[in-house]
Amino acid sequence: MTSTTALLAQAIQSLADPNNPKFCCRYYICLLSHIEIEHAAVWENPIIRDAPYANASDDLQLELGALTKSMSLLDVLSAFITTDRSREEMAALAQRMEHCECDRTDRLIDGMHAWKWDSTAYCRDPPGFVCRTCTLEGLIAIIADLLFNALQLHDLQRTRWPKNRRQCLAGNDETAATMLCRWLDFYPILPLLRAISAAAASFGPSVLVPFLLSAHLPKNLVAILKRGVDSLPVDFAGSFDPFGVVYPITLVFITMNELSNIDDGVSSAYFYREHCPLLLETLNRVAEIDSKMVWSSNAHWETGINLGGIVHAKLVLPFDETKYHQRILAYSKMNRTTILHVQTPYQLAMNIMLTLTELPPQCMDISCAKETAASLCSGCRRVAYCDVQCQTHDWNGPLPHKKVCKTIRALGDAAGFPVYTDPKSVPELEVDVHRRFQDAVSVAAVKSFNKNMIEDDRIRKVVNDKYSARYQRSLD
Numbered sequence: 247m248t249s250t251t252a253l254l255a256q257a258i259q260s261l262a263d264p265n266n267p268k269f270c271c272r273y274y275i276c277l278l279s280h281i282e283i284e285h286a287a288v289w290e291n292p293i294i295r296d297a298p299y300a301n302a303s304d305d306l307q308l309e310l311g312a313l314t315k316s317m318s319l320l321d322v323l324s325a326f327i328t329t330d331r332s333r334e335e336m337a338a339l340a341q342r343m344e345h346c347e348c349d350r351t352d353r354l355i356d357g358m359h360a361w362k363w364d365s366t367a368y369c370r371d372p373p374g375f376v377c378r379t380c381t382l383e384g385l386i387a388i389i390a391d392l393l394f395n396a397l398q399l400h401d402l403q404r405t406r407w408p409k410n411r412r413q414c415l416a417g418n419d420e421t422a423a424t425m426l427c428r429w430l431d432f433y434p435i436l437p438l439l440r441a442i443s444a445a446a447a448s449f450g451p452s453v454l455v456p457f458l459l460s461a462h463l464p465k466n467l468v469a470i471l472k473r474g475v476d477s478l479p480v481d482f483a484g485s486f487d488p489f490g491v492v493y494p495i496t497l498v499f500i501t502m503n504e505l506s507n508i509d510d511g512v513s514s515a516y517f518y519r520e521h522c523p524l525l526l527e528t529l530n531r532v533a534e535i536d537s538k539m540v541w542s543s544n545a546h547w548e549t550g551i552n553l554g555g556i557v558h559a560k561l562v563l564p565f566d567e568t569k570y571h572q573r574i575l576a577y578s579k580m581n582r583t584t585i586l587h588v589q590t591p592y593q594l595a596m597n598i599m600l601t602l603t604e605l606p607p608q609c610m611d612i613s614c615a616k617e618t619a620a621s622l623c624s625g626c627r628r629v630a631y632c633d634v635q636c637q638t639h640d641w642n643g644p645l646p647h648k649k650v651c652k653t654i655r656a657l658g659d660a661a662g663f664p665v666y667t668d669p670k671s672v673p674e675l676e677v678d679v680h681r682r683f684q685d686a687v688s689v690a691a692v693k694s695f696n697k698n699m700i701e702d703d704r705i706r707k708v709v710n711d712k713y714s715a716r717y718q719r720s721l722d
Contacts, residue, residue, distance in 0.1 A: 253277065254319055256354055261322035264329040270346040271385045273358045278323075278388045320396055320408055323389050324416035328425045336432050340382040371436045372491050374477040383433045390429075390437040397444040411448055419449060423456035431462035434470055436494060439501055446504035454508040458517055463505075468521040471498040471550075472528045475535070484538035495532065499550035506553070514553055515560030515710075522557055526570060529554035533571040552577045559585055562707040583697055586709060591692040592683045597713040598699045599654070599663050602628055605704065611636035612645060612702060623647070626654035628663065645701050653687055653695040660686030 257277050260268035267274070331339065350356045371377070377387040396414045408414055415422045426445065430438040442463070445453050457463055474494030482491075506514050518525050529551060536547050555577020558570060565575055586594055608617045609632040619630035621637055629647060631637040640647045657663070660682045683692070700706040 253354055258318045258322050261326055264322070264326040267326070267343060269348050269355065269358075271343045271382055272346060272380055273348060273355065275379070275385050275388060276358045278385075278392065320392070320413055321416065324393060324414060327386060327389050327393070327429065328416050328422040330421050330425060331428070333428070333432065336428070343382050343385070344380070372477065372493055374473065375436050375494055377433075377435050377437070383435065386429055386433055387435050387437040390426075390435075390441040394437070394440040394444045397441075397448045400448070415445055415449065415453070419452040420456045423453040424460065427457065427460040427463045427466075430466050434466050434473075436470075436497060439467075439470065439497055443497070443501040443504050446501070446507070451508055454505065457505055458508065458513060464518050464521055467498055467502060468518065468525045468528065470494060471532075472524060474498065475528055475531050478535070482535065482538075484535065484540055492535075495550075496544075496546050499546040499553075502553055503546070503549045515557045518553075518557055519561065522561060525557065526554055526563075526574065529574060530571045533573045555579075556581050556585065560710055562703050562710070582706070583700060586696075586700065589713075590680075591689055591696060592680045594696045594700075594709070595657055595683060595687075595692045596661070596679060597709050598696065598705060599628075599657055599661065601705050601708045601712075602654070603663060605708070609636050610647070611640040611643065612704075613639065613643065623651065625651040626658065628654050628658050645698060650695050650698050653691050656686045657683055657692075657695075 257269075257274070346359070348355050348359065350359060377384050393414050396408045397411070400408050400411050400414060423445065426438060426442050430442065442457065446457060471494075474492070477494070478491060502514075505517070515522075532547065533551050533554075536544070536551065539547075551571075551573050554571075554574040558574055558578040559581040563570070563578075565578070567575065570578075589597070606617070609619055610629045611631055614632060614636045616632045616636075618632045621631045621633055623629045623631070623637065629651075631640065637647075642648065661679050687695075700709060
C-alpha cells in the first residue's frame with residue numbers, strides 16, 4: 247500500500263524551491279486530484295472526488311486528517327503560485343513542467359505517472375471554461391482552488407486546517423496579489439478568479455490595494471464576463487441553474503463586489519476606466535438576460551448592474567437610452583449625487599469652489615455652447631456668462647443659479663477664492679479654510695449648494711476626477 251506520509255514528504259521536498267520543482271505537471275496534478283476535503287459548509291469543493299489511481303489497492307486518498315498532519319503541503323503550494331515570476335519565466339516554467347523528465351525508476355514517482363488520464367479529469371466548470379489537463383494550467387487551477395477552499399475553511403473557523411490565514415497566501419501580500427493577477431492574465435480561468443475573490447474577502451486592504459493597482463485584473467474581469475455572456479446558448483431563456491451555465495457571470499460579479507470593499511465611491515470606475523466601453527456593453531446584455539431569468543432577484547447580478555451605473559455616473563457618460571440599458575441609467579442617476587458622499591460637505595464645497603476657478607472661461611449656462619464669458623454675475627462674482635440672455639436663462643434654468651448664488655459669494659469671500667474671471671490666481675489655502683467655511687455658511691446651506699452644483703456635469707466631472715479618487719491618488 248502506498249505510504250501517504252512518504253508521498254507527501256516526497257512532494258513537499260520536490261517543491262522546496264518554487265523556482266525549480268523536481269517533477270512534471272502530471273505528477274503534481276495526480277497528487278492534488280486525490281485530495282479530499284470534506285466540509286459540508288463549503289459548497290465549492292474544488293478537487294475531483296473519484297480520480298482513479300493506477301492500482302485500486304493503493305490508498306491515495308489524502309484526507310483532511312492527513313493534511314492536518316502535514317501542514318507544509320499548503321505552504322509549498324502557496325509559495326509556488328505566489329512566487330514572483332515574469333511572463334517569460336512563467337512560459338519557461340510551463341514548457342519545463344509539461345515535458346516529463348521525472349525519474350520513473352522510483353516506485354512512487356512511477357505510480358503517479360501511471361494514472362489513467364481522462365480528457366475530463368478537471369471539468370467542474372461550465373463548457374468553455376474547462377481547464378486543460380496535463381498542463382501547468384491544470385496544475386495552477388487545482389492549486390488555486392485548494393487555496394480558495396483553505397481560505398473558506400479558515401474563515402469558517404470550524405477546522406484545524408489550515409492553521410492560520412497566512413498559510414493560504416505565502417510571502418508578501420503585494421507580491422502574492424500581483425502574482426494571482428499575473429497568473430490570471432496568463433491563464434484566464436475561473437479557479438484563479440475564485441482564489442482572488444477569497445483573498446480579497448479574507449485579507450482586506452493589504453491585498454485589495456495591489457488588486458486595484460493591477461494592470462491585468464480589470465482587463466481579465468471584463469474579458470471573463472464577456473466570455474461568460476458569449477457562452478450562453480443563443481436560445482437562452484433564463485431557465486438554467488444559476489450555478490451552472492451562468493456561473494462564470496455570477497463569479498465575476500462576486501469578485502467585483504469583493505474588490506469594491508475598499509471603494510471610496512469612485513475607485514471602481516477608475517479601475518475599469520480603460521475597459522469601460524466593453525464593460526458597459528456587456529452589462530447591457532447582462533441586464534437583458536437578467537430580465538428573463540427565472541429568479542425574481544439575484545443580489546450578485548444586481549451588484550454587477552449597479553457597478554455599471556457607478557461607472558457611468560463617475561465617468562459622466564451621456565444618458566443615452568439607445569446605448570445604455572435603462573437599469574444602468576437608473577443606477578447612474580441614483581449614484582450621481584451620492585458618489586462623493588465620502589467627503590464632508592465643507593470639503594466638497596471647497597473642491598467645487600476650486601473647480602469654478604479652474605474651469606476655462608466659458609458661459610456657465612448649461613444650455614449654451616459658447617466658450618466666451620464676458621458678463622460676470624454681480625451677486626456671487628464667481629460665475630460668468632457670455633451675455634445677459636444666458637445669465638437670465640441660468641437664473642431660473644434647469645440648475646437655477648439663484649439657489650446657489652449667495653452661498654457661492656459667502657464661501658468665496660470667507661476663504662478668499664478669486665472671481666471666476668481670474669482662474670490662474672487660485673489662492674494658497676490656509677489650514678483653517680474648513681473652519682472659515684463653517685463660520686460663513688451653515689451645513690444645511692452647504693449641502694444644498696453641493697447638491698445643486700454637482701448636477702452640472704462639467705463641475706461634477708472635474709470634482710470626481712481631481713478630488714475624489716483614492717484609487718487615482720494611490721497611483722500618483
